[in-house]
Amino acid sequence: MPELPEVEVVRRGLAQWVAGREIATAEVLHPRAIRRHVPGATEFAARLKGRTVISAERRGKYLWLPLSGAEEALMAHLGMSGQLLVVDPHAPLEKHLRVRLGFTDGGPDLRFVDQRTFGHVMLTALVDGVPEPISHIAPDPFEEAFDDEAFTAGLRRKRTEIKRALLDQSLISGVGNIYADEALWLARLHWARPTQTLTRPKIAELLAAVREVMGAALAQGGTSFDSLYVNVNGESGYFDRSLEVYGRRDQPCSRCGTPIRREAFMNRSSYSCPTCQRRPR
DNA sequence: GCAATTACCTGAGGGC
DNA sequence: TGCCCTCAGGTAATTG
Incomplete structure (x- = not known):
């Protein structure tokens, strides 16, 4: 399962392949994947549409993509078996595909695939640059903020x-x-x-x-x-x-x-x- | 308030 | 072949 070094590899990939792109569509294929997004799948999709991904950030094993327009981010935790895949939009859907994001440039999808469903994604406010739900956790030992x-x-x-x-x-x-x-x-x-x-x-x-x-x-x-x-x-x-x-x-x-x-x-x-x-x- | 325990979840692999 | 059991484990929620 992904630990911090693996999550950092994913973050770098997101920074390279997803940052700067505008989200066209968001599709939730399994409700459990967004269980921590209280407003639900419809609201989740509506709020993502038209937003541009600014960058890719990480604290511990949490990843988040700050979005244009508000102090908000798409946050993800991979859990035990989660994957964030950048794949051709015409590629066949993965067996355990949970959330799929399409982009206005027609380029590759961002797909959240998770067999054991311990992982999740959600939209959340940023407080001092950190997603509100994880404000209680300490920085990881590679952050400058670690004391x-x-x-x-x-x-x-x-x-x-x-x-x-x-x-x-x-x-x-x-x-x-x-x-x-x-x-x-x-x-x-x-x-x-x-x-x-x-x-x-x-x-x-x-x-x-x-x-x-x-x-x-x-x-x-x-x-x-x-x-x-x-x-x-x-x-x-x-x-x-x-x-x-x-x-x-x-x-x-x-x-x-x-x-x-x-x-x-x-x-x-x-x-x-x-x-x-x-x-x- | 803090520490310890449990729930959540699916598929691989072993025993029978 | 197939059923049942165990194991994998991060985090939130619950219990003590």
Whole structure:
């Protein structure tokens, strides 16, 4: 599923292929895809018609396209299986096509395709340049607005486990299950480590690890493990970046050779090295 | 107010 | 062949 590096690849594609173009038609093929757009499909389509896409922006895993005419944007979250495809308007409709935008220039459609329907799109007001529904989430660690000190202080105030805090959007956004495991491995931290026991230097190390693993994936255009994800041009955005722990159950840790363990965590999986990442007492 | 848990959703893959 | 179960997991909503 798309995590931050993959979403950034999509954003770049949107900036290249969609920005500057005027929307002619908007078609909602599945109501669930716009479930967070309260006024409904008819209003959604009417409000998009005639608007020009200004640019493509991102915070964490949220994408949005600011529109001409008002402080408003078309916002999207890809969920687990969402794709934004730029395809020939005459191309056959995808099986899981949810929303389709046509443009006045007669060029390629922008299509929102989503098998598992965890993703969604909506029209929303921009407040200081950020969509109103996501004003409560923290900036992601690659934004200039990200405040390392606020993250550190906030983490030490929390009374929870470190991985929960990483996945929670309130202190840092854009970190999903895969990169949380990868960053914790790099920083030699067990996922259940209580946040209030982390020292400032250790938090700095963790933050550097988060940026390292996501930055490396970003430099290569994303990571590779799920064929559902396709980037804005309809081609795989994933590359063969080897993951150190995620999905590597029973395979040797590259640092010490100990078999990687898989543990149940929040109704999903957590992968770690039993030697490098000691469970807190 | 904060932390923890659950709901949402579809298709792949395994067991029988 | 086909049915049932498990798994994948980000976020909002709900519960504690």
